[in-house]
Amino acid sequence: MNCFYHPSSPAIGTCKYCQRGLCSDCAAVVDDVIACKNRHEDEVHKFETLAARNLFQSERVGSVYMRNFTFYGLVGLAFVGFGWWQLKWLGLQAALFMALGVFLLYAAIANYLEGRKYK
Numbered sequence: 001m002n003c004f005y006h007p008s009s010p011a012i013g014t015c016k017y018c019q020r021g022l023c024s025d026c027a028a029v030v031d032d033v034i035a036c037k038n039r040h041e042d043e044v045h046k047f048e049t050l051a052a053r054n055l056f057q058s059e060r061v062g063s064v065y066m067r068n069f070t071f072y073g074l075v076g077l078a079f080v081g082f083g084w085w086q087l088k089w090l091g092l093q094a095a096l097f098m099a100l101g102v103f104l105l106y107a108a109i110a111n112y113l114e115g116r117k118y119k
């Protein structure tokens with residue numbers, strides 16, 4: 001492949017924005033990727049900034065799910081444990097605590113599985 005702007009020069013890479021071949025004279029390095037010099041440098045920079053921001057956001061979403069997993073998991077275990085412990089004395093009321101605990105554990109697992117998608 002040769003440079004789009006200089007058909008006689010071999011291309012060293014392609015512009016991330018327009019995918020055209022670029023020789024060493026035409027290529028500008030923007031954020032570790034190649035762009036047409038003085039043509040698509042701004043566009044590629046916007047591209048990369050957007051991509052980096054998306055990555056950052058998905059990491060944050062993932063950590064929120066993991067925090068929910070820990071929270072629901074601990075509270076769920078506490079409820080189930082409390083219900084189990086009080087079952088003899090409280091009867092149905094304790095069973096309700098246990099049911100709530102199981103529901104929280106279910107929510108914890110759902111959050112865990114959802115959070116893994118972002119790793």
Ligand SMILES: [Zn+2]
Pocket residue numbers: 015016017018019020035036039040
């Ligand atoms: Zn370009």
Ligand SMILES: [Zn+2]
Pocket residue numbers: 003004005006009022023024025026
């Ligand atoms: Zn060129």
